Amino acid sequence: MIKHQGGCHCGKVRFQAEAxxxxxxxxxCMRCRRLLGTVAVFIIFDDSANVQFSGETSEYVAKGESGLPVRHYFCPVCGAMIHVEADAYNMGGAGIILGAFDDPHQFKPEWENYTELKLNWLQDNGCIKKSFQGQAGDEQLEWIMENYFAEDKNHS
Known part of the structure; x- marks a missing residue:
């Protein structure tokens, strides 16, 4: 059963998730702002969500802070970025951009990173539970492990 869906601006690339x-x-971070033109909010699905993509995408590969590749997938027609895969977070699944969802209002970020680069006019509406100055430090990974790998964690 399709639970979430979306796509690019022109409709040539679509996706759906079952969970x-x-x-x-x-x-x-600056990379996300430059690629998207704004702050990025990522919706991360694991393999169990069975995310399916249709339509051809273009790929832009850059080296992440870890030194490992980060792949950004765009629609080759309208240029909208749809999703990202980072080798440093080899957890399977898909990191889909908030703006690509047909109904983006249903999602709220629970944590943020690169707060030292955060735009000074951007305000939290109370949904952010944890903020990190950089990316993938020990504190961040420990917090993610405790909050997202616990069996009884409810993400909604």
Whole structure:
């Protein structure tokens, strides 16, 4: 059963997921801002969500802070970025951009990173539970492990 769906601006690339996301977070880094033109909010689905993509995408690969590749997938027609895969977070699934969902209002970021780069006018509406200055430090990974790998964690 399709639970979430979306796609690019022109409709050539579409996706659907059969389960709720594993996590939702806000990235304030410069790369995301330059690629999207704004702050990025990622909706992360694990393999169990059975995310399916249709339509051809273009790929842009850049080196992440870890030194490992980060792949960004765009519609080759309208240029909208749809999803991201980062080798440093080899957990399977898909990191889909909030703006690509048909109904983006249903998702709220629970944590954020790169707060030292956060735009000074951007305000939290109370949904952010944890903020990190950078990316993938020990504190961040420990918090993610405790909050997203616990068997009784409810992400909704």
């Amino acid at each position: 709720d996301p594993w996590m939702v977070f806000q990235c304030n």
